[in-house]
Amino acid sequence: MVEILDNLDALSQPRLDLATVEMGGTALGAPAATIPRRIIIKAQSSIVARYRGGTDINSEYYNADGRRLTLAEVVDHAAQSDGFLYCADKLTYKIRAGAVVGFAIYGPHLSHFAHLTSYEDLLAVFGTPDRAHEDEAYGDLMGHDNYYWGAQKHVRWDARDNRISLIDLGAFEGNTGP
Known part of the structure; x- marks a missing residue:
């Protein structure tokens, strides 16, 4: 198994066998019940009809x-x-039918890619995506969403801060192609 938190460079591979990947010791396909409860700070589920929370507000x-x-x-x-299931260290696990089907990494873990200071740098390291989408708001470029179907991966480039702001793997919308 490849622990992606110990080998963040693996995230730049254009092809990635997700059956060999784990995050925080939990593999894709593992029962969600194996995720240590002590690291979870927030959750989202269909049992919730109303949620209140935010910055400096307890959920x-x-x-x-x-x-x-x-x-x-x-x-x-x-x-x-x-x-x-959201963790304090800016990691998220996506759950379907009780199994882990996706990982999302954001925040300090992505400082590993701080040497990428332009979208062109991102493309040089991660390669040409299978699908790319420019995110604009009021005529301003906000970022690029790059999808790499061979790795079932989405890499979000923040055009305002010139950095990678999110990488998700697995069963997230857009990660497996049309």
């Missing part, structure tokens, strides 16, 4: 009847069904 979860849910209840539901 609050409510079901369809208005009953407040604990984080543990939301994590348990997501881990047994579908959802997302």
Whole structure:
């Protein structure tokens, strides 16, 4: 198994066998219940009908009847069904049918790629994507979304900060082609 947090250069490979990849000791395809609960700080699941949270606001979860849910209840539901489990160290696990089907990496882990200071640098290291999308707002270029189908990977380039802001692997929209 390739632990991507110990080998971030593996993320630049145009082809990546996701059956051989793990993040934080959890492999793609593993039961979501194997993700250590102590690292999860937030969760998203269909059991949540209303959510309140944000910067400097503790997360609050409510079901369809208005009953407040604990984080543990939301994590348990997501881990047994579908959802997302968010970790304090800017890692996210995507869950489907109780199994880990995707990883997202953002924040300080991506400082590994800080030497890439232009979109052209990104292309030189990661290669030409199978699909690229320019994200614009009010006529300003906000970033580039690059999809590499051979690695089931999405790399987000932030054009304002000139850096990679997100890399996700696995069953995320756009990662497997048309």
